[in-house]
Amino acid sequence: MTDTKNHSPGGVTGSAEGRVFQPASFAELAEAVELAFDYRGDVTVSLKSGESLSGYLFNRQVNGSDSYLEVFPSDSSQARHIRYDQIAAIAFTGEDTATGKSWETWIAKKDLERRAEVERVAADAQARGIL
Secondary structure, three states: OEEOOOOOOOOOOOOOOOOEEEOOOHHHHHHHHHHHHHOOOOEEEEEOOOOEEEEEEEEEEOOHHHOEEEEEEOOOOOOEEEEHHHEEEEEOOOOOOOOOOOHHHHHHHHHHHHHHHHHHHHHHHHHHOOO
């Protein structure tokens, strides 16, 4: 699959944001659609007809020649149904809203919040003469 973003020496890591896939086979297209389905931002689907559609990919069905995906377009409230054989490229154009929001980051944030709360409670208790 042709991916137009340069890769780091250690391989592809992190978000797919900014990447563009131009699949050369059905298997590559299915892989790109799966990545787009798991992506937490908008994608732009370029069709072989020349049309481009930006929006949130919310559903896909892989079933041979009947495979399709569904997108909520950014400029419409009507979902679009697109067959795989109509797709020329998939670009990850929207911001990945979950970038940097790993489990470890969440744990560290919660730990800092708990420590700040302990300090606040201790200061309050000292002010009241309890400690």
